[in-house]
Every structure is written in structure tokens, then in C-alpha cells.
Amino acid sequence: MSRILGIDLGTTNSLIAQVVDGVPHVIRDPQTGERLLPSVVVFTDDGKVLVGQAARDAERNGSGIVISSVKRLMGIGMEHVNEDDRKQFPLTPADSGPVRFTVGNQSMTPPQISAHLLRELRRRAEQALGEPVSDVVITVPAYFNDSQRQATRDAGRLAGLQVLRLVNEPTAASLAYGLDRRDHGTVAVFDFGGGTFDVSILRLQGGIFEVLATNGNTRLGGDDFDRAVAGWLLKKAADESGLPEIMTDHRVFTQARREAENAKIRLTTESVTVATLVLPGMDTPYEALLTREEFETIIRATAEQTIVHCREALKDAQISPKDVDSVVLVGGSTRVPLVRTLVREFFGIEPLADIDPDEVVALGAAVQADILAGGTKDMLLLDVVPLSLGIETMGGVMTRLIHRNTKIPCTVVEEFTTPADNVTSIDIHVLQGEREFARDNRSLARFKLPVEPLPAGMARVLVMFLIDANGILSVTAIDEKTKNEHTVEVKPSYGLTDEQVEEMLIDSFDNAERDVTERLLAEAVVAAESILLHTNKALKEGADLLQPEERDGIVRAESALRKALESTDRQTILDATAALDAATKPLADRLLDRAVNRLLKSRTVDEVLASDEAV
Amino acid sequence: MTPSHDNARAPEIDHDPDSSNYFDVLGLPTRLALNEKDLSDHYYALSRLYHPDFHQNALPAERLRALRRTAAVNDAFTTLRDPVSRGRWWLEFNGRKLSLAPGVPRELGSLVFDVHDALERFRSAEADITEIERFREVTRDELGRRNKQLAALFGELDEAGASRADGLLFTRLENLLAEISYLRALTRDIERTLEKTGER
Numbered sequence: 071m072s073r074i075l076g077i078d079l080g081t082t083n084s085l086i087a088q089v090v091d092g093v094p095h096v097i098r099d100p101q102t103g104e105r106l107l108p109s110v111v112v113f114t115d116d117g118k119v120l121v122g123q124a125a126r127d128a129e130r131n132g133s134g135i136v137i138s139s140v141k142r143l144m145g146i147g148m149e150h151v152n153e154d155d156r157k158q159f160p161l162t163p164a165d166s167g168p169v170r171f172t173v174g175n176q177s178m179t180p181p182q183i184s185a186h187l188l189r190e191l192r193r194r195a196e197q198a199l200g201e202p203v204s205d206v207v208i209t210v211p212a213y214f215n216d217s218q219r220q221a222t223r224d225a226g227r228l229a230g231l232q233v234l235r236l237v238n239e240p241t242a243a244s245l246a247y248g249l250d251r252r253d254h255g256t257v258a259v260f261d262f263g264g265g266t267f268d269v270s271i272l273r274l275q276g277g278i279f280e281v282l283a284t285n286g287n288t289r290l291g292g293d294d295f296d297r298a299v300a301g302w303l304l305k306k307a308a309d310e311s312g313l314p315e316i317m318t319d320h321r322v323f324t325q326a327r328r329e330a331e332n333a334k335i336r337l338t339t340e341s342v343t344v345a346t347l348v349l350p351g352m353d354t355p356y357e358a359l360l361t362r363e364e365f366e367t368i369i370r371a372t373a374e375q376t377i378v379h380c381r382e383a384l385k386d387a388q389i390s391p392k393d394v395d396s397v398v399l400v401g402g403s404t405r406v407p408l409v410r411t412l413v414r415e416f417f418g419i420e421p422l423a424d425i426d427p428d429e430v431v432a433l434g435a436a437v438q439a440d441i442l443a444g445g446t447k448d449m450l451l452l453d454v455v456p457l458s459l460g461i462e463t464m465g466g467v468m469t470r471l472i473h474r475n476t477k478i479p480c481t482v483v484e485e486f487t488t489p490a491d492n493v494t495s496i497d498i499h500v501l502q503g504e505r506e507f508a509r510d511n512r513s514l515a516r517f518k519l520p521v522e523p524l525p526a527g528m529a530r531v532l533v534m535f536l537i538d539a540n541g542i543l544s545v546t547a548i549d550e551k552t553k554n555e556h557t558v559e560v561k562p563s564y565g566l567t568d569e570q571v572e573e574m575l576i577d578s579f580d581n582a583e584r585d586v587t588e589r590l591l592a593e594a595v596v597a598a599e600s601i602l603l604h605t606n607k608a609l610k611e612g613a614d615l616l617q618p619e620e621r622d623g624i625v626r627a628e629s630a631l632r633k634a635l636e637s638t639d640r641q642t643i644l645d646a647t648a649a650l651d652a653a654t655k656p657l658a659d660r661l662l663d664r665a666v667n668r669l670l671k672s673r674t675v676d677e678v679l680a681s682d683e684a685v
Numbered sequence: 686m687t688p689s690h691d692n693a694r695a696p697e698i699d700h701d702p703d704s705s706n707y708f709d710v711l712g713l714p715t716r717l718a719l720n721e722k723d724l725s726d727h728y729y730a731l732s733r734l735y736h737p738d739f740h741q742n743a744l745p746a747e748r749l750r751a752l753r754r755t756a757a758v759n760d761a762f763t764t765l766r767d768p769v770s771r772g773r774w775w776l777e778f779n780g781r782k783l784s785l786a787p788g789v790p791r792e793l794g795s796l797v798f799d800v801h802d803a804l805e806r807f808r809s810a811e812a813d814i815t816e817i818e819r820f821r822e823v824t825r826d827e828l829g830r831r832n833k834q835l836a837a838l839f840g841e842l843d844e845a846g847a848s849r850a851d852g853l854l855f856t857r858l859e860n861l862l863a864e865i866s867y868l869r870a871l872t873r874d875i876e877r878t879l880e881k882t883g884e885r
Contacts, residue, residue, distance in 0.1 A: 234741065278729050442741045450736055477759040479737065479752050538752060539737045604744045651745050658746035662754070663702070666734045670698050670712075675723075678698065678730040 074205040074234060074443045075195055076242075076435025079184060079222065081141040081265030081291060082402065084109050085432035086191040086206075088199075089445060094246060094436040096429050100197045106428060107194070110138040111186045113173045121190040130328075132321070135160050135173055139293060140183040142265050143169045145214070145221035147564045152289075154297060157323075168564050181225040181566065182574060188229035205232050207439040209431050211266040212238035213286035213456045215502045216514045216543050220565040223542070228574055230589070234442055236540040239263075240270035241281055241453055242434030243400040246425055248274050248449075255395035256282075258383075260413055260421065261431075262376060263401035265291035269380050271387040271394070276679055277448040283386035283475045284456050285379045292334070292403035295369045299330035299345075299360070302368050307347050307356050316349055337362045338405050366408045373408050377416050386475050397421040400430050453478055455537050462499040462508040471535055474504065481536045485550075492523040498533065500543065500560070513563040519547055533558070587640075594643045598631055601650055608657055615660040627653040698727060702735075702754050707761035707774060715847075717775060717839035719765065728762040768835055769869075772862045779847050781855055790864045793827075800824065800871055804878055814882065821875045828868040835861055 076094070078085045083106040087096045096105045104123065112125040114134040129136045142155060149166045151159075162170040162177060171178045188208075195203045210222050219236055226233035240259035248257070254275045261268040268286035272279055303326045308314050316322045329345040336343040337360070347356045384391060397413060399421045404410065413421050425433065440446045455478050460470040471482045486496055495518040503511030521529040530550035537543055545558040561567065566574070572590065605628055609621070616624075627650040634646035669678065700712030708715040711727045733739075735758060740751040765771045776783060789797050800820050806812035838858055845854060 235738075276729070278732070280729075438738075441738050444742060447739075450733060450738060452732055452736075477763060479756045480759055481753065481756040536752070536756070539755075601745060604742075604747075608744050608747075654744050655746040658744040659750050662735075662740070662743075662747050662750050669734055670700070675698055675726045675730050678733060679726060 072205055072443060073199075073201075073203070074207060074439035075203055076432055076437070076439040077188065077191055077206050077208045078239070078242075078432035078435055079141065079187065079208055079210075079225070080109055080431070081139050081263055081293070082109055083107060083264075083428060084187050084191060085429060086195050087429075087432040087436035088195075089436045089440040092440075092446070094433040094440075096432055097195050097198050099194045107187065107190060108138075109141065109187055110136065111140070111183050112136050117174070119186060121186050132324075135171075137171060137183050139265055140180050142289065142293075143180045144184065144225075145180070145218035145564055157320075168566075179566065179574070181221050181228055184222070184225035185228035188225060188231060192229060192231065204230070205234055205439075205443075207235045207237055207435050207442065208233055209239045209242050209435045210236050210541075211263075211286065211288050212240050212261075212268040212270055212284040213266070213288050214238075214541075215288075215457055215512050216459075216541070217512065217562060217564045218288065219540060219542050220562060223540070224566050224571050227571055235438060236542070237435055237438045237451070238268070238270065238281075238284070238453055238456075238541070239266075239431045240268045240284070240400060241272070241279065241451055242438060243398060243425075243430045244270070244272050244274075244279055244434065245437040245449065245451065246430045246434035247398050247422070248279060256389065256393055258380070258394045258397045258417065259400060260376070260380070260397055260404065261286075261400040262403035262409060263291050264403070265289070265293050267291060267376050267379060267403075269376070269383045271383050271389070278450050278452060280452045281454045281477075282389070283383045284454055285383035285386065286456070287375070287379060290372070290375060292401075292406075294372045295334055295403065295406065296327055296330040298368050298372060299334060299365065300326040303330060303345050303347065303358055303360075306358050307349065311349055311352065311356055313349060313351075316347075319350065322347060322349065333360055334365070334406065337365050338407060362407070369406070369408065373406070373412055376409070377412055380416055391417050394419070398430075399423040400427050402428055453539070453541070455480070455541055457502045457512075458504055459500070459502050459514075459535065459537070459543065460511075462501060466508045467506065468501050468503070468508045468511050472537065476537075478537050478541055479539050481534055483532050483534045486519060486531045486533055487527050488521055488524065488529045489526060491526050493521065494523050495520050496531070498545075498558075500535075500545070514543065515545075515560040515562050517545065517558050517560050519558065522551075591638060591640045591643075594640045594647070595635065598635055598643050598647045601647055601654075602628065602631060605650060605654055608654065608661055612657050612661045612664075615664065616657060620656060624650070624653045624657065698730060700727075700731065702757055706778065707765050710757055710761040711765070713765075716843045717771065718836065718843050719771075721766075724762065724765060728758065731758045768832070768839070769862050769865055772835065772839070772858055775842075775847075776855065776859060776862075779855070781859065783859065790860060790867055792860075793864055793867055796823070796827065797867070797871065800875065804874060807878060814879075817875060817879060821872070821879070824868055824872050824875060828865065828872060831861060831865050831868065835865065 076087045085096050085106060087094055098105050107122040108126045110122065110125040110129060112120040112128040112134040114120060114128065120128050128134050137159065143151065143159065146169060147166055148164045148169055151169060160171050162172045169180055192203055206226065208222055208226055210219055222236060223233050240261040243261060244257060244259050257272045257274055259270045266288050267290040268284065270284040271282045273282055304317055308317050325347055329347060333343050333345045342359065342361045345358045345360055349356050394417050397417050397419060404423065404427050410421060437446060438451065441449060454475045455472060456474060458470045458474045459472040460468045463469045471484060472480060488496060497516065498519055499516050500514045501508055501511040502514050505511050519531055521531055532548040532550055534546045534548065535543060545560050546555055547558050548555050575589065605624065609624065631646040631650050634642045698712035701709040704710055706715060711731065713719065713723065713727055732755065735751050735754040737748060737751050737755060740748050764774050773783060803812050803816055803820055807817050838861060842854055
């Protein structure tokens with residue numbers, strides 16, 4: 071059993087955790103003893119990259135190029151970046167297209183910045199455990215769309231990690247809470263972090279965590295509280311000191327943000343606090359008194375939005391607030407007393423915060439990692455897709471193929487044909503969102519579907535949209551005539567193509583000393599060795615399931631792959647791996663079906679539900 | 686507490702994941718009048734066996750098959766769970782072509798007209814909230830009555846068997862499903878309007 075770790079890649083802080091003897095723990099930095107890694111990256115003037123606390127310290131000193139809360143920009147296009155973020159981030163100016171940062175003479179993407187955070191977490195874990203780490207589970211906000219998920223996966227790959235699963239943050243948190251299999255009932259997870267808000271409604275029964283509905287906003291978080299308080303502070307300071315120009319002074323703005331954040335934290339336990347600003351040309355610092363009451367007035371509108379999302383989630387789950395047996399608080403912003411009050415009033419029960427809200431997501435990620443590694447067998451997460459998925463049809467309308475809150479994995483098959491005579495391809499535009507018109511939803515991808523030149527309406531292509539357990543879409547087209555299946559080249563609208571990720575691996579200065587070609591080769595070798603190992607096992611288990619010629623085919627493909635491994639040509643290895651994959655397909659299918667049927671045979675539903683046995 | 690379940694003779698699952706019959710996929714007898722607990726028990730049991738989480742350590746092709754099997758189980762469960770989608774699926778499964786954009790069911794014509802009229806007047810402040818609330822009650826009653834009718838009709842259809850059910854039964858089911866869908870939409874419209882008032 072290989073080791074798999076859980077990572078919470080947060081807007082404000084990131085953590086890495088693992089399960090030891092069935093209990094999840096956050097892994098501390100062996101050097102500093104810290105659990106939280108501030109999600110801050112600084113590029114210093116002398117070309118160094120600082121990550122975490124070191125970056126936060128540098129930020130305080132005002133040196134270098136600072137990128138914090140990069141999660142806000144993962145997988146989105148420039149046209150969706152708001153005014154505040156345009157001020158905050160060192161963006162490369164553009165009206166549309168993927169977000170890029172200008173760092174000295176380099177251009178960087180949000181996944182590359184996140185990769186720095188992931189590499190630092192990896193370093194921590196490797197030092198603490200004394201062994202290399204490569205397999206991980208990373209959490210994402212439940213309300214992340216496909217592009218945002220893909221961007222997170224790209225970040226993992228850029229950090230040299232194999233991302234085995236993306237897990238939704240609120241569901242991960244529920245795993246950390248529901249470690250006791252006897253727990254049952256309906257649970258609402260209220261996850262209010264630094265930059266994102268999610269609410270998920272789950273039904274727990276016999277170790278199964280079934281998500282009924284999820285709702286949220288990937289641009290709503292504690293950052294918005296800070297921003298509101300900073301705005302209030304700046305305005306008050308400008309009015310009272312008679313210096314209106316400070317409203318647009320970047321240094322004062324940065325100070326105000328920091329003061330606002332600190333005041334917010336103090337007001338969790340205190341009823342009144344003082345915020346201080348050093349204003350240009352003033353001898354004494356400016357001080358403003360902020361009571362908790364006033365603070366709550368400033369943030370109320372933002373905080374109340376979370377309840378609107380809760381109402382929507384309950385509606386989709388077809389239950390009312392009184393049907394919820396417990397509410398779990400996750401994320402640093404749930405420490406704000408007003409937030410707790412609103413939650414208590416809405417659900418009519420006292421919310422639970424027994425597990426540190428900063429750590430609970432990472433702990434849950436570790437539990438999910440343990441499930442994948444085969445350690446935990448009695449728990450299973452059944453999650454949903456947060457946003458509807460569809461395609462653009464006549465008149466710029468979005469036609470839904472998969473509705474929000476559909477259980478994943480899921481597939482949907484659509485038949486396409488040609489609108490005119492003799493066309494050779496059909497354009498498919500994949501969208502995600504809840505709005506009626508295509509232009510109001512997020513564009514995920516566009517692709518061309520090759521068809522035979524025939525009279526209009528004669529060509530028939532079946533397109534299968536598959537959403538996997540990560541909530542990520544893949545598309546397969548099947549030619550109706552030949553039944554040939556081919557994977558469609560999907561060009562992500564805001565994400566990175568595989569080639570771009572590879573280029574970034576090559577560009578990455580962290581990898582300068584390592585040979586990247588070697589690294590890509592190593593990835594291919596790992597995949598090849600894994601399939602060889604599993605083929606070997608499968609041939610033994612399924613010896614009786616194969617016709618002699620099928621067996622020969624597998625053995626031939628196996629030795630071809632072994633031979634390919636003797637070379638150092640990546641493409642040869644990839645091709646031979648794909649060939650072995652194809653050759654083992656019938657065996658794999660029969661093995662799975664037989665395993666399931668054996669477990670089902672002469673057993674009742676209750677026995678299956680009660681067993682911890684996985685196939 | 687969940688109610689205790691008599692498992693002295695709980696059913697075995699004998700399922701066919703490749704069947705186009707959703708009941709077969711879940712290993713349930715093809716009976717429209719299904720028990721919700723049986724449905725979710727079968728769904729959970731099959732999820733425990735097929736879910737990709739438990740097949741991480743297998744051939745890539747096996748992982749893909751587990752993924753597709755789970756997708757099929759999810760689809761079957763979601764379709765059968767809601768009585769309306771269950772009924773619509775069953776009609777199509779038995780070769781009935783359903784109209785994509787059915788009009789207002791005849792039975793509901795006057796109710797639909799009255800509700801829309803009241804909502805319209807309410808938005809322009811010509812009707813008061815009690816009238817809307819009264820319509821909410823009427824709509825809920827109509828919906829409740831039809832849900833009961835649907836349960837009874839499911840029983841009748843199971844009794845007759847799909848092969849012997851006559852066109853009349855099919856038509857009754859189709860009409861009833863259309864009415865329920867319409868009443869659900871109407872209830873949503875009313876709720877949404879009332880909610881907006883609450884926010885004001």
C-alpha cells in the first residue's frame with residue numbers, strides 16, 4: 071500500500087495531512103513546527119522565491135512581488151477578474167484570455183504560483199516522513215467549476231505530484247467529522263473560508279456520505295470582510311484627517327487591509343478594538359475605534375449572502391432547515407460571531423466546531439487519501455456536480471445535459487448530426503452554469519467533431535460526456551456506423567493544455583537543475599510499471615476468464631512494453647502502455663464484474679452494506 | 686434514529702449492469718410501486734462495490750469500467766427515486782413516445798389561469814398576499830391528491846404487468862405525470878413570488 075497524503079490548498083492557508091493508524095493528523099513543518107502554510111508567494115528583487123511565512127514576512131516589509139490568495143484566480147479568464155483583484159495582483163494587462171502575472175521578465179499563471187505552495191508542502195512532508203511523497207488528494211471548493219478544478223490538478227502536476235483525487239472541501243470536512251460509522255442523519259456543512267463559501271447538505275448512513283445538494287460562491291470569503299472594513303477605515307481616515315488622497319494610496323490601502331484583518335480577528339473575542347494607520351505626512355498614527363456592533367453592521371450584507379446559498383442548497387435537497395440534524399462549521403471565517411449567529415438562527419440549532427475549522431478540511435482530505443490507498447474501507451463519499459453542464463445550441467441558448475447536483479461520476483450521451491450538406495465537422499461549445507444564455511455561463515471548452523461529408527442530418531455521432539469522481543469532464547465521441555471510439559481533443563477555454571503544462575515544467579526554474587525530459591520520461595515509466603504490475607496480478611486472478619488468443623495478446627503487449635522500457639524514448643513507452651491497456655480491457659471488464667458478482671452472490675443487501683470488504 | 690429494518694429475509698441483489706432497465710441495473714424487481722428504503726439500500730450496496738474509490742489499485746481499464754458502472758448506477762437511482770421521472774422513464778422504456786413540450790393539462794386549465802392571473806395582480810400590488818397563500822393551499826392539495834393517485838396507479842400497472850397494460854392505463858399515467866409536473870412548477874412559481882415578498 072503506497073502512501074497517499076491529503077492537501078488543503080486554501081485561499082489564505084494551506085496544509086498537508088496523513089492518516090496514521092486510522093487517525094488523521096496535520097503534518098507540521100519539521101523546521102518551525104508550523105501546521106499552517108500561509109498561501110503567499112513572493113518573488114524577491116534578487117530573483118528568489120519565498121513561500122509561506124517567509125513570504126508573509128517579506129510582504130510586511132513591502133519587498134518583492136507579492137502574490138497571495140491566488141486561489142481566487144485559479145481557472146478563470148481575465149474578463150472575470152474584478153476591480154479589487156486587478157489592483158491586488160501583478161496581472162499582465164489583457165481584456166480576456168487566461169490570467170497571467172508579470173514577475174520580472176517572466177510570465178506566470180495561477181497554477182504555477184499554486185505549485186510553489188504545493189512544493190513547499192511536499193518538502194515539509196518529505197522531511198517529516200523521511201521518504202519521497204508523490205501521491206496526493208487535493209481539496210477544492212465544492213462550487214469550483216471544471217476549469218478551476220483542472221487548474222488545481224495542473225498545479226499538482228507542476229509540483230511533481232500525482233493528484234489521485236480532487237475532493238470537495240465541505241465533503242472532506244464531513245469525513246473528518248463523521249469518522250464514526252454509526253453516525254447517521256442529515257448534516258449541513260457550512261464552509262466559509264478566506265476566499266470561498268460552500269454549503270453542502272449530506273445524508274450520513276452506515277458509513278456512506280451522500281451529498282444531496284451543494285451551493286456556494288467561489289468569490290465570497292473572509293477577504294470580503296477585510297475589504298469592507300478596510301474601505302470603512304480608509305474613508306473614515308480620509309474624512310477625519312482631511313487627506314482624501316489616501317483613498318488611492320497603495321501603501322495605505324495595504325496597511326488598511328492588514329489592520330482590517332487584525333481588527334476582525336480581535337473582535338471575535340473583544341467587543342471593541344482600535345485600528346491604526348500611518349498616514350503620509352502625519353506625525354502621529356491615525357487611530358479609529360471599532361466596536362463589534364459597528365463591525366457587524368459593516369459586514370452584515372456579505373455575511374447574509376451565505377444564508378441565501380444555504381436556502382438554495384436546502385431547496386435543491388428538498389428539505390427544510392428543521393430537517394437538518396447537525397451543522398458543521400468549517401473555515402476561518404466561521405469564527406466571526408455574527409456568522410455563527412446567522413447560522414444558528416437559520417438552522418435553529420447550535421452549530422458544531424469541535425474540530426479546528428482551519429484544519430478540518432486537510433484532515434478530511436487525509437481520510438479520503440486513506441480510502442484510496444485501501445486503508446479505510448468502511449467509508450464512502452458520494453458527491454455531486456455543483457453546476458449544470460451543457461452545450462450551446464441554436465440562438466445562443468445553453469441546453470443542459472447534466473443538471474446541477476447530479477451524482478458523480480455520471481455520463482450522458484448525446485447524438486449529433488450535421489446541419490448542412492457535406493460539412494466535415496461540427497463545432498461543440500461546452501458550458502457550465504445555471505443561466506439561460508450561453509454567453510452568461512462559463513465557457514469550458516470548444517472542440518470540433520469530425521464527421522463524414524454526407525447530406526444534412528445523415529451523419530450520426532454519439533458524444534459521451536463523462537464527469538469523473540473529481541468533478542472533471544472528459545469527452546468521448548463514438549462514430550455510430552463503425553462504433554469506433556475516440557477521445558475528443560478538448561481545448562480548455564481558460565485552462566492549460568497538456569503541452570503548456572509540459573512547457574511550464576521545462577520553464578520552471580525550480581526544475582532547472584533537474585532534467586525535465588528525464589522527469590517526463592520518469593512519469594511515463596511509473597505509469598508503465600504500474601500497468602505491468604497490475605497486469606501480472608490480473609493474469610493470475612483471471613486466468614480462467616481468458617480465451618487463449620486473448621491471453622497471448624496480453625502477453626505479447628506485455629513483453630512489448632517491457633522491451634519499450636529498455637529504451638529511453640518516452641513516446642515508445644506511452645504507445646506500448648496504451649497498447650497493453652487496450653489488450654487488457656476485456657480481462658479488466660470481466661474481472662470487475664466477477665468480483666462484484668462474487669460479493670453479491672447469496673448475500674443480502676444488508677450484508678453487503680454491513681461489510682467492510684471492497685472489491 | 687432510523688427505523689429498524691427486518692433483515693430476516695432481506696432481498697438479494699441480482700443485478701444486470703448492462704441492462705437498459707433501470708430496475709435491473711439496481712437489482713430490483715421491475716415494480717413501479719417501489720419502496721424508498723429498498724431503493725436506497727440497493728443504491729448504497731452497489732455504490733460500495735463499484736465506486737472508483739475502491740478500484741484505485743487496479744488495471745486502468747478496470748478503473749474506467751468501475752467509473753462507468755458507477756455512473757450507470759447513479760443514473761438509475763436518480764431516475765427511479767422521483768416518482769415522476771420514474772413514471773416517464775417507464776413509459777419510454779415500454780415504447781411510449783412522450784411529447785417534449787406538452788401544453789397545459791386540460792384538467793388544470795382553469796387553476797393555472799387563476800393562479801397566473803393572481804400572481805400577475807400580486808406583482809402589480811392589486812392582489813393581496815392572503816389570496817396567493819390560498820392558491821398555494823389549493824395547489825398543494827391538488828398535488829397531494831395526484832401523488833396519491835399516482836401511487837395507486839403504479840400499483841394497478843404492476844398488477845397488470847407492462848405487457849398486458851392497455852393503452853388506457855398508459856394514457857392515464859401519461860396525463861397524471863403531466864399534471865403533477867405542472868402542479869410542481871406552479872407551486873415553485875408561487876413559492877418564489879412569496880419568497881421575494883419575504884425579502885422585501
